[in-house]
Amino acid sequence: MAIPKKALYLIDASSYMYRAFYALGRLTGPDGKPTQAIYGFAQMLLKVLREKKPELICVVFDAPGPNFRHELYASYKATRQKMPEDLAEQVPLIKKLVALHGLPQAELEGFEADDIIATLAGRASKEDIPVVVVSADKDLHQLVADGRILQWDPQKDEIFTEKEVAARLGVKPSQVADLLALMGDSSDNVPGVPGVGEKTARDLLARFPTLEAVYEHLDDVKSSAVRKKLENHRDLAFLSRDLVAIRDDVPLNLAPSDCRPGEPRYRDLLRLYEGLGFRSLVKSLREDLESMGREVPLRKDASERTVAVVRDLSELERVVREIQGRELFSLDLETTSQDAMRAEIVGIALSWEDHRAVYIPVGHRGEGSEGQLDASLVLKTLAPLLTQDRPGKAGQNIKYEWVVLQRAGIDLRGIAFDTMVASYLLDPGHPSHKLERIAAEYLGESIPSYADVAGKGKSQVNFSQVPVEKAAAYACSDAETTWRLVSVLEAKLEEEKLKELFVSLEMPLVRVLGAMELRGIRVDARKLEDISRDLETKIEAVAAVIYDMAGREFNIQSPKQLAEVLFDKLCLRVVKRTKTGPSTDMEVLEELAAEHPIAEHVLTYRTLAKLKGTYVDALPKLIHPETGRIHTSYNQAVTATGRLSSSDPNLQNIPVRGEEGRRIREAFVAEPGHVLLAADYSQIELRLLAHYSGDEHLVAAFREGADIHRRTAAEIFGVPYHEVTSEMRRHAKTINFGIIYGMSPYGLARQLRIGTTAAKAAIDRYFERYSGVKAFIERTIEHTRKLGYAETLLGRRRKIPELQSRNRTVRQQGERLAVNTPLQGTAADLIKKAMIDIDRVLAEEGLKTAMLLQVHDELVFEVPEEELETARKLVQEKMEKVITLKVPLTVDLGWGPDWSRAHG
Numbered sequence: 001m002a003i004p005k006k007a008l009y010l011i012d013a014s015s016y017m018y019r020a021f022y023a024l025g026r027l028t029g030p031d032g033k034p035t036q037a038i039y040g041f042a043q044m045l046l047k048v049l050r051e052k053k054p055e056l057i058c059v060v061f062d063a064p065g066p067n068f069r070h071e072l073y074a075s076y077k078a079t080r081q082k083m084p085e086d087l088a089e090q091v092p093l094i095k096k097l098v099a100l101h102g103l104p105q106a107e108l109e110g111f112e113a114d115d116i117i118a119t120l121a122g123r124a125s126k127e128d129i130p131v132v133v134v135s136a137d138k139d140l141h142q143l144v145a146d147g148r149i150l151q152w153d154p155q156k157d158e159i160f161t162e163k164e165v166a167a168r169l170g171v172k173p174s175q176v177a178d179l180l181a182l183m184g185d186s187s188d189n190v191p192g193v194p195g196v197g198e199k200t201a202r203d204l205l206a207r208f209p210t211l212e213a214v215y216e217h218l219d220d221v222k223s224s225a226v227r228k229k230l231e232n233h234r235d236l237a238f239l240s241r242d243l244v245a246i247r248d249d250v251p252l253n254l255a256p257s258d259c260r261p262g263e264p265r266y267r268d269l270l271r272l273y274e275g276l277g278f279r280s281l282v283k284s285l286r287e288d289l290e291s292m293g294r295e296v297p298l299r300k301d302a303s304e305r306t307v308a309v310v311r312d313l314s315e316l317e318r319v320v321r322e323i324q325g326r327e328l329f330s331l332d333l334e335t336t337s338q339d340a341m342r343a344e345i346v347g348i349a350l351s352w353e354d355h356r357a358v359y360i361p362v363g364h365r366g367e368g369s370e371g372q373l374d375a376s377l378v379l380k381t382l383a384p385l386l387t388q389d390r391p392g393k394a395g396q397n398i399k400y401e402w403v404v405l406q407r408a409g410i411d412l413r414g415i416a417f418d419t420m421v422a423s424y425l426l427d428p429g430h431p432s433h434k435l436e437r438i439a440a441e442y443l444g445e446s447i448p449s450y451a452d453v454a455g456k457g458k459s460q461v462n463f464s465q466v467p468v469e470k471a472a473a474y475a476c477s478d479a480e481t482t483w484r485l486v487s488v489l490e491a492k493l494e495e496e497k498l499k500e501l502f503v504s505l506e507m508p509l510v511r512v513l514g515a516m517e518l519r520g521i522r523v524d525a526r527k528l529e530d531i532s533r534d535l536e537t538k539i540e541a542v543a544a545v546i547y548d549m550a551g552r553e554f555n556i557q558s559p560k561q562l563a564e565v566l567f568d569k570l571c572l573r574v575v576k577r578t579k580t581g582p583s584t585d586m587e588v589l590e591e592l593a594a595e596h597p598i599a600e601h602v603l604t605y606r607t608l609a610k611l612k613g614t615y616v617d618a619l620p621k622l623i624h625p626e627t628g629r630i631h632t633s634y635n636q637a638v639t640a641t642g643r644l645s646s647s648d649p650n651l652q653n654i655p656v657r658g659e660e661g662r663r664i665r666e667a668f669v670a671e672p673g674h675v676l677l678a679a680d681y682s683q684i685e686l687r688l689l690a691h692y693s694g695d696e697h698l699v700a701a702f703r704e705g706a707d708i709h710r711r712t713a714a715e716i717f718g719v720p721y722h723e724v725t726s727e728m729r730r731h732a733k734t735i736n737f738g739i740i741y742g743m744s745p746y747g748l749a750r751q752l753r754i755g756t757t758a759a760k761a762a763i764d765r766y767f768e769r770y771s772g773v774k775a776f777i778e779r780t781i782e783h784t785r786k787l788g789y790a791e792t793l794l795g796r797r798r799k800i801p802e803l804q805s806r807n808r809t810v811r812q813q814g815e816r817l818a819v820n821t822p823l824q825g826t827a828a829d830l831i832k833k834a835m836i837d838i839d840r841v842l843a844e845e846g847l848k849t850a851m852l853l854q855v856h857d858e859l860v861f862e863v864p865e866e867e868l869e870t871a872r873k874l875v876q877e878k879m880e881k882v883i884t885l886k887v888p889l890t891v892d893l894g895w896g897p898d899w900s901r902a903h904g
Helices: 013-023 036-052 068-072 091-100 113-126 138-143 162-169 173-183 198-207 211-216 224-232 234-244 266-276 279-291 313-324 375-386 398-407 419-426 435-442 450-454 468-495 499-519 525-550 559-569 586-592 597-616 659-666 684-693 696-703 708-717 726-740 745-752 756-769 771-787 808-844 865-880
Strands: 008-012 056-060 131-134 149-153 158-160 306-309 328-335 345-353 356-361 392-395 415-418 521-523 633-635 645-647 674-681 789-791 797-799 850-855 858-864 891-896
Touching: 008 013, 008 036, 008 113, 013 036, 013 056, 013 091, 013 113, 036 091, 036 266, 036 279, 056 113, 091 266, 113 131, 113 138, 131 138, 138 149, 138 162, 138 173, 158 162, 162 173, 173 198, 173 211, 173 234, 211 234, 224 234, 266 279, 279 435, 306 468, 313 345, 313 375, 328 398, 328 468, 345 375, 345 468, 356 468, 392 398, 392 468, 398 415, 398 499, 415 419, 415 468, 415 499, 419 435, 419 468, 419 499, 435 468, 450 468, 468 499, 499 633, 499 808, 499 850, 525 597, 525 659, 559 597, 586 597, 597 659, 674 808, 674 865, 684 696, 684 726, 684 771, 684 808, 696 708, 696 771, 708 726, 708 756, 726 745, 726 756, 726 808, 745 756, 756 771, 771 789, 771 808, 789 808, 797 808, 808 850, 808 858, 808 865, 858 865, 865 891
Parallel strands: 008 056, 008 131, 131 149, 306 356, 328 392, 392 415
Antiparallel strands: 149 158, 328 345, 345 356, 633 645, 674 858, 674 891, 789 797, 850 858
């Protein structure tokens, strides 16, 4: 059913605030304060306003404090957690956002938002005004009445009519309150009739249309057990209905006619968005204002950009001569694919001075494609520019250009500046380093996105089909914006004392990573097929055990169905709740594993299913048709610590231990006549802890080459070194690494499955013995709090605004980050430096050994058998001598025909 054009839209604000808060994960503004609820709510609100353009609208909030339902039942919503502090401090800004949009809003002490919505909906219906309730909450299904009141969830774009409500809940809207009265609602602590579940409640209401009718016909209830439960808990049933039934008689001083939206305060909205760091919303609002022909406040307009489309060889040669006299130019390729290993060049954009750029189309197939220069001729003409160290090249994610040009026979040299990498170094915690975001922040300009030119979703076209003039404007915008950003970002890097790290580490790494992506690694598809069959058998076997324990078959991957089994059928303890009900995430299952074996089996099932789906079945599809190898992409600007990540496939998450992880690594193989050499830093973060802390016992242990976990066990358990048991060593290892990540006594207790008191005692003994570590942690937290950022040995910085939070939990998270960042960040810097050093020496020595993979603290090489001894010594020397610390760095080396056996 379509939503009527003229309707009163009633937005359930509280529901969407919570939804955004938990769904988006932690987002923070420039001041470090949380913003995810505001951002998610703003996106929802804009969708309603843009798509529906409502003539009548009201945003409804829950009033703080108890309401009339608490008077009926003191335990109403008692199991719900108090609103998190991080959400509570966002509520005033959400209300401000609504006000700046010029929208009416309502809340009333003593009543819930649902009651206000019902009251306004009822008043509108009496005036023949259609109503759209904007919410996904099942409680509000009670209000749905075809022709008068619909319910719409804009985030999933679902419309609920009476038919959809019946399909979702199995009852009519008029029966929703009776359904909840019978089955209860654990999320609101509504008791219902104990022992009556959803199916039984639905069956009762299918025979008897109301709660009253159920009790009037108790003798007709077939099950004596159900009949007895109903008889014994009649008062609870009717109390529950009073709790869940939505009231439509709220004494609200607001009529539907009062719900007309006013004029938005655009200037203030822009200031709010900018203050919160919502750059995409700033851009979007400015574009909306421009389309309306309004003045755009606070806008920094880009100067006119000269764009030239080069279709003549002599003109291209003139461009080359002009650029050759420059120190730097920017380069942007437009291609047929975002995958550099499969992309063909469509056009090339170059910029070498402010507000000027050229576009050379070579592979367009649509409008304006006539008269293009031949791609091979263009590359040959550009080769003197591209293959020399001078002039230098700048780009946005220029590694992509390097790989594409290598495949086209051009060795791009002189990579000097990457705006994406520079943006990342300046703010590694920011979720986006796209060019549009960087331009908005550092130039104050809005530039077109790829979707603006090529479309998005099903309507997106291949870039080769984009009209040449339109493509030229877009590509030249990117190239010229990149060119201007170089000087701005370079000055910012100098100011933040990050220039040296950028020049000596991050920029040389670009070409190293590009070469690794280009080389790829060979994968044995047949072995993966064998593993897939074996995993399927294991998954089926684990599922059978789970079904047996559950007493029925169900979808193990469904959180809802799993929750029903764990908490309704088996009556396990509810560890934590989400908006939709009891959580079944990994942490919950790990905790429940100590109470019931089904949780451990579900964890095993999930692990096996993920390995099968993510790796074993997916890897063969990623084998390149031309090279026969897999080419992962290395992400240099993603993790806040400085570590590299990889995608398509993500090799960081293949389990290091366990049979399945080992077998998957067996499928990564060397070419004939080669071996894979694996070099893994041994306990690098613990060695860095020893260096930073200077703790005499820790430093001595590493200098003596002792087993650090055995030594720690001996120290904290007070036994001789040679009498340490494997169990003691395991506990000590958990403590050693837990200290780095700020593990609490509760976390240690859960991981070791011991009491919290025992865990706290173990941590206390650790700090008593390693007092230098405790002192390092304390001074690092205090130093970071003063500076506002943590820093690595090589100068990488990470802002940690969480340390200033009023929320104790968030502040403690900031303290953990402050301690962990220098350790994990320095480890990341050191392996990057080792990669650059090894790559340089391999080239200088003329060796054919190739670096293939970087996974955590490990490097993997493909080595001709005759070079093995040379490569082994070279790799070990460069990795162990990459920096001088108070303790030695050591590398574990192994080699073999596949990645697994390279680990020995």
